[in-house]
Amino acid sequence: xxxxxxxxxxxxxxxxxxxxxxxxxxxxxxxxxxxxxxxxxxxxxxxxxxxxxxxxxxxxxxxxxxxxxxxxxxxxxxxxxxxxxxxxxxxxxxxxxxxxxxxxxxxxxxxxxxxxxxxxxxxxxxxxxxxxxxxxxxxxxxxxxxxxxxxxxxxxxxxxxxxxxxxxxxxxxxxxxxxxxxxxxxxxxxxxxxxxxxxxxxxxxxxxxxxxxxxxxxxxxxxxxxxxxxxxxxxxxxxxxxxxxxxxxxxxxxxxxxxxxxxxxxxxxxxxxxxxxxxxxxxxxxxxxxxxxxxxxxxxxxxxxxxxxxxxxxxxxxxxxxxxxxxxxxxxxxxxxxxxxxxxxxxxxxxxxxxxxxxxxxxxxxxxxxxxxxxxxxxxxxxxxxxxxxxxxxxxxxxxxxxxxxxxxxxxxxxxxxxxxxxxxxxxxxxxxxxxxxxx
Ligand code: GDP
Numbered sequence: 001x002x003x004x005x006x007x008x009x010x011x012x013x014x015x016x017x018x019x020x021x022x023x024x025x026x027x028x029x030x031x032x033x034x035x036x037x038x039x040x041x042x043x044x045x046x047x048x049x050x051x052x053x054x055x056x057x058x059x060x061x062x063x064x065x066x067x068x069x070x071x072x073x074x075x076x077x078x079x080x081x082x083x084x085x086x087x088x089x090x091x092x093x094x095x096x097x098x099x100x101x102x103x104x105x106x107x108x109x110x111x112x113x114x115x116x117x118x119x120x121x122x123x124x125x126x127x128x129x130x131x132x133x134x135x136x137x138x139x140x141x142x143x144x145x146x147x148x149x150x151x152x153x154x155x156x157x158x159x160x161x162x163x164x165x166x167x168x169x170x171x172x173x174x175x176x177x178x179x180x181x182x183x184x185x186x187x188x189x190x191x192x193x194x195x196x197x198x199x200x201x202x203x204x205x206x207x208x209x210x211x212x213x214x215x216x217x218x219x220x221x222x223x224x225x226x227x228x229x230x231x232x233x234x235x236x237x238x239x240x241x242x243x244x245x246x247x248x249x250x251x252x253x254x255x256x257x258x259x260x261x262x263x264x265x266x267x268x269x270x271x272x273x274x275x276x277x278x279x280x281x282x283x284x285x286x287x288x289x290x291x292x293x294x295x296x297x298x299x300x301x302x303x304x305x306x307x308x309x310x311x312x313x314x315x316x317x318x319x320x321x322x323x324x325x326x327x328x329x330x331x332x333x334x335x336x337x338x339x340x341x342x343x344x345x346x347x348x349x350x351x352x353x354x355x356x357x358x359x360x361x362x363x364x365x366x367x368x369x370x371x372x373x374x375x376x377x378x379x380x381x382x383x384x385x386x387x388x389x390x391x392x393x394x395x396x397x398x399x400x401x402x403x404x405x406x407x408x409x410x411x412x413x414x415x416x417x418x419x420x421x422x423x424x425x426x427x428x429x430x431x432x433x434x435x436x437x438x439x440x
Pocket of ligand 1: 040043046047048178179215217
């Protein structure tokens, strides 16, 4: 079953405190933690909005912003200053050693937030897939300015909404952005709310899980502070940050066998082999034996860290740094899965998914994405198209599957990768998403 014998090694195994991690977790439960992705059409204002949110929460200081503003002005692009906040943070992070470069965090009084996949990266979709597969909810940014909303709906708004839904995200906060450009027209807001609700519910979101906030990311209206513009006084709902705080994180699979996808591998003072990633399911503690797939090699947890602090244990939903021992670093790569050796994830090269088609599907070459992992593959068979709601078979062995239909699709990959039922994968071809769905 792919589990190899422990590599003989002179290093003594790390000691375990044999804690009952789940009861420790119950006792320690502090601040709520939640994670989200930010999606929307290019230029909808995603980076500006997040930059402004962080500024208004005092996560970044005014001086830093001023510096960006000066630099941006010299380039004749003063409005880019806010968007640079996120880019700059990403750059600073990539020079550090201990933090997952893809995670941006901030805290409010009630909640500790992680922004998965800060927007603005060049090849955005693979990052978004990785982010959305771990997100508790999404912020969908819509450009309310005249004409832009209409072109956005035809553009990436649709692909992003389908993608996040296929990746299991069920709650969406819609930021109806740039309302300053239409004089805070309530009519415009209502029209967009109406159209986007219809569109999102057709994509499979429940209306009770969608909320709309009229905002100006550039000016900061209704993000952390209520708009003081008299033209915006008709809005009596919550601010963006309140909507974020009111969103319940998804239930974590704490009592399941351990699953963690590695997002970083590096050397640290504590160990020649340190990894980081988010625990998707289960829990772990210092001294635990782990299995790394696809190599099938065992490793031990020497020590672990949450937010740069040493801890005894960690549970599903947390981003953890793990110092490993008793394993050769050549067996460990970004995208690998760390699991419980007693209930490991197996490596397979062929799988069946219940897929939502974004494009026409037929026997074809595809790239398979699961979180940060990707592999080359091929659609080898399409046993049936299915009813979207009931899941019953509509047609057996269709020659092609049309966009927006659901089908059972068999994919064969060029190598064995760790995959199991219940995981969500995305199929892409020539840089476009062609399908996404759940492994059967
Ligand atoms: P992204 O591609 O979605 O990350 O979009 P950006 O954050 O880079 O914003 C695109 C452009 O829209 C920039 O020129 C911003 O200054 C502008 N912009 C963003 N938010 C607002 C807003 O609330 N009001 C106005 N007037 N302009 C905005």
